[in-house]
Amino acid sequence: MTNPLLADWTTEFELPPFAEFSDADFAPAFEEALTAHEAEIAAIADNPEPPTFENTILALEGAGRQLDRVLGVFFNLAGSDSNDARQALQREFSPKLAAHSSAIYANKALYERVQAVWNARADLDLSEAEQRLLYLTHRGFVRAGAALEGDDAERMKEVKSRLAVLGTEFTQNLLKDESGWSMVLAEADLEGLPQFAVDNARAAGEAAGEEAPVITLSRSLIVPFLQFSPRRDLREKAWRAWTSRGANGGETDNRGIAAEILKLRETRANLLGYPDFAHYKLEPEMAGTPDRVRDLLMAVWGPARAQAEADAAEMEEMLRADGIAGPLEPWDWRYYAEKRRQRLHDLDESELKPYLQLDRMIEAAFACANRLFGIEARELDVPLYHPDCRAWEVTRNGEHLGVFIGDYFARSSKRSGAWCSAFRMQAKRPEPRTPIVVNVCNFAKPSAGKPALLSYDDARTLFHEFGHALHQLLSDVEFGSVAGTSVARDFVELPSQLYEHWLEVPEVLAEFATHAETGEAMPEALLNKVLAAATFDMGFQTVEYVASALVDLEFHSGTAPADPMQKQAEILEGIGMPRAIAMRHATPHFAHVFAGDGYSSGYYSYMWSEVMDADAFAAFEEAGGAFDPEVAKKLEGFILSRGGSEEAEDLYLKFRGKMPGVEALLKGRGLAA
Template structure:
């Protein structure tokens, strides 16, 4: 009974009691939670009373709370603080959790009760009726209608996929750490700001390379330092290290895992009556069909590639002035030079104006206050799972408590690359739970006493991830399955992308973008130039994104029984067939480190970012047309869309907010594809 997961937290907003948690608590809590949940499921399935909403659907929603508390904390650590102990537990528990989920959704007696409730003509409200429909759909997609042999094979597939996903994630983390670039001298890092060089020296010392310098890798192919490094050999080594993660024969190769996962997913889709996994995955999204997704991508790709090739010609001229023939590792460096020449904009020079604390307090939080009336009070009395984690209490304009927001901003060896949001407590009225959400970024930690200065892209990311956080914080639903960001994958990026717009909104940028030494604001003429240069580089950005998207679909359009013996050759062929095989523009993620699709929730769904961006770009136009950063606009967006979670059809929520279906034209103009 002293296990912290076996009872609800007594901390404010039911924040998990991290100070009481040890790694030794997880396996006993998982075992107890699985047993308890299994007993609850047996009671629901065997209930002698006639099935109805309360004794079947609502009972399912209320079940498994101890298991849920354990899992949400544990998988937060798997992503953000994956110690050796956490990784060992993950290997052991992942297949057990997969088997437990199968025991629920392949339970015939339980499915019959869900079917019975779905067939009843009752006086359910809109959210209840949607919940019944969602449960039935979930059971069918899990294989509840399969025969015994089909269900047995489904259990085998799910267990194996769970093992492989864990293995992919853990190998990638190790290889990313092992691939960090070590250089001998500061001269090899010429062009980087002094604070970045100092941070690289500290990172090397911590990693056991005293007197040297270490550049850690971020998850995508492009590495931020490439835009500043003047040493071409250092650029080549850094770029190559990024591209080769998961591809080397060093014990951390992920390619065979990816190929096996793709084949198993194809088989699983076939069991459920789909031609391939991509059809299965997109059947559950807001996109009307896989064909519709391809139609959109096929329209975008040729224009993006043309723009990228035009950009490349300008970069070649700049490279030749230095006596170089343009290579992929030169792109970011010369793109910055050309941007400066064409638009008089040097994004690297803006870092002194983007100090983390000001970005948060006077930028991200300030915009949320102006738009939604929110206030943020840091709670140093509440613990996080790591010393770097900070906790803020979030209150509404009327002073009522809304929830907690946690921020974990610095990179470390135990942390996955990239940036993300997840919920530690999912809001629901049924369980009387408020929202507790967290943002993770991977900003290099400066030397002691030095300020944390962000790149332009890191500021964008901070606003983006906080858009996800708002989606979770504003959730106002009855049932936990519908809470916050629990929407279709191709809708979930929409609110976060909208929140990016406030970064350069006049009142917001004037409030936070100030020189960390002098306090001088970022000059307006510089902001104007940044806005004018917004389309520069979109050929590259759209092409590298589409490369990853189309690679994802290629892996998940394998037919049942089709195997890939040479994943690297398959990747090259897929990019060529899609017309995005530009040597100078590798995909944003290659197979070896495509964590989104092999150890995340984006399998056959990486298209979601640009699909959501159609809604995002159209919403930005609405804000501009209606006065921008006002409480009235914020309250409308919160009430009609952010608060709804998945309690209504997300596209209907968009229509309720916008007054019509989305228009693609703003997206085309934003990306220079009009």
């Protein structure tokens, strides 16, 4: 029988037939698809015809479709619904894939053909899209080390293979630490917790087979506990477990893995002639150099640290008023920040949360996209990879644009955080295809029969990830390798962070923030409190983020540290890190940076993009409103639909006419003087 992962998919919209395959199908499908791709590459490299754009560059673009399909399914499931079998397969596949990629870029005959087309580019009469594909293909070969010879080429192959293994180990260690810890609460331990937090803890206990309420390391459980529990001892216990992920000793400890990864990245950059990994990694990004990144981060660090220190002084007084000598500790911050928020803004999270129903926030995200871009969504009844998942067909004027899958609830088989991925990317050539996009989140799952309620931060996360999804769904490019989110790393967060702004549009909250029990709209007074508190505690949020971004940057600048934890401590001391605030992602669980190359030397990109997103939303406000049709048309035409088909800066200039400064960001965060 044909392996269902390799057969023609006759499902609606050619969705993966999740119900038809098992974990046992992945390895043979992977091996067969890998062999097929190797044959395709060999046919291109060994083609006796002179190299042309069509028989070399376009042929490379079209090769490996079967492998892409198998891996698209596998790696999405490995992140969102893992198990022992899938983790073992991930450990097996990762070095093989790294070796496969290295073999392609080390294929001298293939590189010579790419180089020949590149050298002849001026005489080829290529379209702009074809010129861009040629440029990116050639650059990809050069940056992968295709020009290396002898021992250097062999060493590059070894480095890439080892990095693939280490990235997988880092991810799996983190998942084990996250899924392996829980804190069972006695009834007395629930004192001070709002009803939604109690309900979520009871639901987590039910899911874990416990009769008592449970706190896990899911953000949607642990953050409310740190916000509301008066039990300082339990807050400390929870906080230490949360922040020590990947640093608990034993076989899941990630500290040695991080050190080896940093050294191998330095070797990789040196082999290609770069002084360090940061210079190598940042060269194709908007920022371009480590110094430009450092300048941005430090321009924000000063105002953010000053605000955080002022807030800490106030909260330390509150701590003393509670009879605690102090000092303010990291496990105290959220608890006293919540009390301070209630005092300053008369805003109680437990009062707000019933108005932020998951279903209504999903509706809000779709409704905003409808008003801005004219798209419509129809929920589908199709088999998906987990019962919690939902799917929608996305259309415009009756034309199919793609499929959107939402996977919203936390579970032990899912890695932490939130992300947007794709089972299939949009393309017109070599063959047309529409995208299948998935948003994965980790919201607390309610008990049966109760609505899922979000925190305001959760709701913002939902809008953020849907912004990424729109970047994929509205993609309208020739080639899949530049579709959707295939853009510079410090540009990819622009659509997602920009979309967060629509959650704060008063008319959106007025329509969709309805009470879970009464169905009534959020009262205007509460709505005003929410909007007034939008920048509350922004000193803390900015400090924990910028500290992580600076550590990431300095890790990859200069000589790789032998002891990353010592280097982390030195960096934080050097910038004057407030003692009561921890990095958002400490090194042993900094998955953005160590689970793969994606955000290595690039965690700053959220802030680089935020400089643009603050300015981009200002374009709507200047034009008369958040739903101005002309600005929305420009946003789609110059950014959301164009993917990586042009340089990011050129696309932004076409949209806005100028590049922004840091002032709009500081103003948006409430940090401007």
